Amino acid sequence: MTEFRSFGRRRGRKLRPYQSEVYSDLLPKLALDIPEEGCWDPREAFAQPDLPLNLEIGFGRGEYLFQRSLLFPQQNFIGAEPYENGVAKLLTSISEHYTSETPSRCNIRLFVDDVRDLIGKIPNKCLHRIDIPFPDPWPKVRHRRRRLINTSLLQQIRRVLCDGGQLCIATDHEDYLEAILVLMQQFPEFRWQATKASDWQQPWYGIQTRYAEKALRAGRRGYYLHFVL
Numbered sequence: 643m644t645e646f647r648s649f650g651r652r653r654g655r656k657l658r659p660y661q662s663e664v665y666s667d668l669l670p671k672l673a674l675d676i677p678e679e680g681c682w683d684p685r686e687a688f689a690q691p692d693l694p695l696n697l698e699i700g701f702g703r704g705e706y707l708f709q710r711s712l713l714f715p716q717q718n719f720i721g722a723e724p725y726e727n728g729v730a731k732l733l734t735s736i737s738e739h740y741t742s743e744t745p746s747r748c749n750i751r752l753f754v755d756d757v758r759d760l761i762g763k764i765p766n767k768c769l770h771r772i773d774i775p776f777p778d779p780w781p782k783v784r785h786r787r788r789r790l791i792n793t794s795l796l797q798q799i800r801r802v803l804c805d806g807g808q809l810c811i812a813t814d815h816e817d818y819l820e821a822i823l824v825l826m827q828q829f830p831e832f833r834w835q836a837t838k839a840s841d842w843q844q845p846w847y848g849i850q851t852r853y854a855e856k857a858l859r860a861g862r863r864g865y866y867l868h869f870v871l
């Protein structure tokens with residue numbers, strides 16, 4: 643099946659000089675280096691490869707990813723995001739936190755492109771948790787085929803999550819919410835954890851993403867779905 647582009651822009655405003663500098667200095671140290679062919683294990687990209695590995699898809703400016711990486715120093719995180727200005731913002735947060743000698747100690751590694759080009763290369767049952775906070779909703783009917791969450795991505799997610807692995811998806815778009823819940827019925831092995839309304843109303847770890855804040859200001863609420871395999 644042809645996959646349609648699920649993201650908007652790769653580039654926005656020109657980066658400020660210090661952002662450009664951080665981008666060219668720090669990104670090569672934190673970007674995943676994936677071989678064209680042969681086996682590859684993403685755990686080997688981290689200073690402590692045996693820690694539980696998480697993936698965040700579409701981290702935007704990375705506030706949720708960065709805060710989680712500090713909250714859970716005994717876990718590793720991969721962030722996938724093709725939007726370079728967002729990547730530059732996250733790299734700036736990382737560079738302000740770690741001194742220039744220690745960025746490789748940072749427990750985040752980055753893939754600055756479409757996650758679908760990454761996930762197919764991840765070995766089976768390798769990931770502890772996958773977060774997809776507020777994927778682009780593509781509300782117009784003619785754009786719906788661009789939605790990231792579809793059967794083929796969920797098949798890959800099921801393959802790469804370990805037993806007991808977690809999948810967390812948030813959206814502020816009721817139509818997308820409904821579509822995701824319908825899609826998840828194809829995967830009954832994922833158990834939806836909600837037992838009461840507050841379970842799907844609270845942001846994970848109490849961290850609001852930038853997109854969630856925008857949605858709240860516009861009078862929309864976020865729905866937080868948590869599934870366990």
Ligand SMILES: C[S@@+](CC[C@H](N)C(=O)[O-])C[C@H]1O[C@@H](n2cnc3c(N)ncnc32)[C@H](O)[C@@H]1O
Nearest residue numbers: 648649700701702756757775776778851852853
């Ligand atoms: C609506 S924004 C939400 C950003 C952030 N998660 C937040 O909540 O503030 C969706 C993000 O997903 C990214 N995205 C869309 N398709 C993607 C893909 N195939 N791989 C990785 N990221 C993707 C977009 O570039 C965009 O930054």
